[in-house]
Amino acid sequence: MPTKKDILDLHFMDARCKLIDLAAFLDRVERHPGEVDFRFEGLKKALPILLSDHPGRAKAVLESLSDHSTAPAEKATFQGAFGAPQA
Structure with a gap:
C-alpha cells in the first residue's frame, strides 16, 4: 500500500x-x-469543499456542480450540459 x-x-x-x-x-x-454567470459562482462555491479536511471531497465537489432538478425541461435550447447548476 x-x-x-x-x-x-x-x-x-x-x-x-x-x-x-x-x-x-x-x-x-x-x-x-461583463457579468459572470452561475458557472463562475458554482466554481467559487466548490472551493471551500476542496479546502475542507473531510473525506469524499471529489464527490462533494461533483455534487455541488451537478443539477439535482428532477422536472424535465419543457424544451431543450441546446444539446449538452452547463457543468454547474443554474441558480
Missing part, C-alpha cells in the same frame, strides 16, 4: 499544475468586462 509520501511523490506536480491553471482561469475571468 502506498504511503502519503508515495502519493505526493507521484502526483504533487500534476495537482500543483491544475491548481495554478485554476487560479489563472479565475484571474482571467475576473479581469475581463
Whole structure:
C-alpha cells in the first residue's frame, strides 16, 4: 500500500499544475468586462469543499456542480450540459 509520501511523490506536480491553471482561469475571468454567470459562482462555491479536511471531497465537489432538478425541461435550447447548476 502506498504511503502519503508515495502519493505526493507521484502526483504533487500534476495537482500543483491544475491548481495554478485554476487560479489563472479565475484571474482571467475576473479581469475581463461583463457579468459572470452561475458557472463562475458554482466554481467559487466548490472551493471551500476542496479546502475542507473531510473525506469524499471529489464527490462533494461533483455534487455541488451537478443539477439535482428532477422536472424535465419543457424544451431543450441546446444539446449538452452547463457543468454547474443554474441558480
